[in-house]
Amino acid sequence: xxxxxxxxxxxxxRGPRLVSAVFSxxxxxxxxxxxxxxxxxxxxxxxxxxxxxxxxxxxPDYFRLSELFTMKDLFEARVHLGHKKGCRHRLMGPYLFGSxxxxxxxxxxxxxxxxxxxLNFTAHVAYRxxxxxxxxxxRQFGHLIETTAQECGEYAHTRYWKGGLLTxxxxxxxxxxxxxxxxxxxxxxxxxxxxxxxxxxxxxxxxPTVGIVDSxxxxxxxxxxxxxxxxxxxxxxxxxxxxxxxxxxxxxxRRQMELLKGISxxx
Amino acid sequence: xxxxxxRPSLNRKHVLFVTTKMFSHKSLVNxxxxxxxxxxxxxxxxxxxxxxxxxxxxxxxLANMMEEDxxxxxxxxxxRSIAYLFPSGLFEKRARPFMKHPExxxxxxxxxxxxxxxxxxHFLFYTGKQSYYSLLHDVYEKILAIERHQxxxxxxxxxxxxTKQILLTGSxxxxxxxxxxxxxxxxxxxxxxRLIQLMEKLLSMPYCSLEKEFILKFRKQLEVQSSKYEIPAxxxxxQGVAFSVADGRRxxxxxxxxxxxxxxxxxxxxGRNYLHxxxxxxxxxxxxxxxxxxxxxxxxxxxxxxxxxxHSAQAGxxxxxxxxxxxxxxxxxxxxxxxxxxxxxxxxxIRERKKP
Numbered sequence: 001x002x003x004x005x006x007x008x009x010x011x012x013x014r015g016p017r018l019v020s021a022v023f024s025x026x027x028x029x030x031x032x033x034x035x036x037x038x039x040x041x042x043x044x045x046x047x048x049x050x051x052x053x054x055x056x057x058x059x060p061d062y063f064r065l066s067e068l069f070t071m072k073d074l075f076e077a078r079v080h081l082g083h084k085k086g087c088r089h090r091l092m093g094p095y096l097f098g099s100x101x102x103x104x105x106x107x108x109x110x111x112x113x114x115x116x117x118x119l120n121f122t123a124h125v126a127y128r129x130x131x132x133x134x135x136x137x138x139r140q141f142g143h144l145i146e147t148t149a150q151e152c153g154e155y156a157h158t159r160y161w162k163g164g165l166l167t168x169x170x171x172x173x174x175x176x177x178x179x180x181x182x183x184x185x186x187x188x189x190x191x192x193x194x195x196x197x198x199x200x201x202x203x204x205x206x207x208p209t210v211g212i213v214d215s216x217x218x219x220x221x222x223x224x225x226x227x228x229x230x231x232x233x234x235x236x237x238x239x240x241x242x243x244x245x246x247x248x249x250x251x252x253x254r255r256q257m258e259l260l261k262g263i264s265x266x267x
Numbered sequence: 268x269x270x271x272x273x274r275p276s277l278n279r280k281h282v283l284f285v286t287t288k289m290f291s292h293k294s295l296v297n298x299x300x301x302x303x304x305x306x307x308x309x310x311x312x313x314x315x316x317x318x319x320x321x322x323x324x325x326x327x328x329l330a331n332m333m334e335e336d337x338x339x340x341x342x343x344x345x346x347r348s349i350a351y352l353f354p355s356g357l358f359e360k361r362a363r364p365f366m367k368h369p370e371x372x373x374x375x376x377x378x379x380x381x382x383x384x385x386x387x388x389h390f391l392f393y394t395g396k397q398s399y400y401s402l403l404h405d406v407y408e409k410i411l412a413i414e415r416h417q418x419x420x421x422x423x424x425x426x427x428x429x430t431k432q433i434l435l436t437g438s439x440x441x442x443x444x445x446x447x448x449x450x451x452x453x454x455x456x457x458x459x460x461r462l463i464q465l466m467e468k469l470l471s472m473p474y475c476s477l478e479k480e481f482i483l484k485f486r487k488q489l490e491v492q493s494s495k496y497e498i499p500a501x502x503x504x505x506q507g508v509a510f511s512v513a514d515g516r517r518x519x520x521x522x523x524x525x526x527x528x529x530x531x532x533x534x535x536x537x538g539r540n541y542l543h544x545x546x547x548x549x550x551x552x553x554x555x556x557x558x559x560x561x562x563x564x565x566x567x568x569x570x571x572x573x574x575x576x577x578h579s580a581q582a583g584x585x586x587x588x589x590x591x592x593x594x595x596x597x598x599x600x601x602x603x604x605x606x607x608x609x610x611x612x613x614x615x616x617i618r619e620r621k622k623p
Binding site for chain 2: 129131133143146149150153154155156157159162165172173174177178180
């Protein structure tokens with residue numbers, strides 16, 4: 001009977017750590033069997049984890065994010081409306097379609113492409129369990145962004161940005177704090193129309209950034225700029241919805257993959 | 268009792284851990300080490316748990332040494348035993364030996380705010396002031412909820428501005444220190460002002476009574492000052508006439524007053540009529556003012572004795588005594604009015620000493 005229990009436990013051990021944790025009530029027999037079969041189980045475990053991490057990178061649109069939005073949705077959310085010609089930043093020139101009655105119109109074809117790239121990157125970061133920080137200094141949308149962060153289980157910072165948050169983290173928080181792996185700027189300017197300090201700090205610390213750049217913003221330091229309107233509530237709600245859906249999709253996919261690998265390994 | 272204390276058991280097995288003060292764990296050899304920048308000393312949870320264990324064991328040893336029951340050995344017993352075993356003539360009480368629970372000795376550490384993978388628990392962790400900003404977020408959430416409720420009522424056609432308002436009289440907003448205590452975080456003055464402004468905005472909306480309990484959490488009831496006064500007991504003499512006795516002081520003058528009801532406004536001081544005792548009008552006005560204020564001028568007979576100081580001070584002492592005696596004849600609202608008129612406040616001014 002004891003031998004039968006041992007073989008049963010050995011079968012279970014071939015699965016990844018997650019599954020073996022569930023069966024830990026077996027006690028003494030379990031721990032002695034664990035010592036014997038550790039190396040092959042650990043090897044298959046790491047192989048499975050590597051497969052989980054690397055498989056999504058083989059396909060261009062693994063999370064099927066292109067079905068989340070169309071150019072028509074962007075147009076109806078007034079994403080193409082920029083500021084007046086006088087407020088235009090010289091580096092935003094290439095992203096603009098033109099100007100009509102002195103108002104700059106952002107090229108939605110480029111926006112769609114950039115947004116697809118940005119959402120894909122966010123999804124991959126969320127899939128790998130990265131910390132995503134949603135940042136904006138627009139008081140009109142601060143509450144919306146904090147609620148979005150709460151709903152997708154990530155973090156938000158829509159308040160006054162203290163100087164050393166990223167660069168002086170071990171003293172601002174405690175030593176051993178983990179910094180965000182991706183920062184998403186829903187508006188790259190602060191309340192005095194200067195570039196948000198977080199962009200420069202993230203670039204210094206090598207944290208990738210995704211940013212919605214309007215026609216008066218500087219897109220140079222942002223890793224994945226998304227030219228688009230950051231003033232209209234409709235547009236902001238759309239961006240929040242899109243990012244929330246991507247992050248939730250990516251996390252659900254990860255949970256699914258872990259379960260699948262667990263089941264396939266134990267079989 | 269003394270015999271019992273004199274014979275503690277001197278078994279060498281019993282070892283106590285008694286501290287006089289916390290010594291630094293950093294090495295004292297390296298004087299150049301920058302000890303200030305590390306901040307207050309940090310202790311791991313295992314270290315504190317070990318200290319608690321040692322304290323419990325030491326407590327039992329001490330109880331055995333003093334030949335008392337280890338189960339019912341309280342902190343007062345510990346203090347008494349330590350004071351007996353380690354008598355100290357030091358004037359500074361904090362330098363004497365003590366044995367206290369580690370919870371009281373080691374400062375409280377904030378718990379680690381992230382899980383095993385390093386992900387923080389709170390969604391506003393990266394702002395630095397997570398509890399404060401989370402509070403602002405909640406208040407704004409409530410404002411939005413009330414606005415949505417207003418819109419619903421408007422759609423139904425039931426919108427009214429004269430809804431039940433929250434009673435705010437008799438309470439004040441919590442102070443910055445009290446909020447800091449609740450949030451376990453430091454906030455600046457501007458942050459505090461911002462919070463109060465948000466709460467005021469919440470209060471200005473018509474349907475704010477929906478969030479009554481939430482708002483009252485940030486208000487503190489003020490004590491009613493008039494309830495603090497000791498009202499002299501109303502006594503009755505053999506004829507059934509009510510009277511009350513009270514004292515008053517001013518500078519060095521001490522006065523004692525008996526206020527008799529159903530009188531005709533006679534005032535006798537030290538056996539003489541008040542007209543003879545106080546020739547100056549100002550002093551007589553001082554005597555009459557409490558009765559005038561309460562509107563019971565011709566009702567009482569006053570019998571007073573006063574000694575010490577000069578005529579003005581004696582008049583002031585008598586006035587205070589009359590006001591105090593009146594408290595037993597007067598209603599609650601009148602007591603508050605008298606307090607606000609300054610009749611019940613003892614004048615603290617005394618003569619200042621001569622300096623060269």
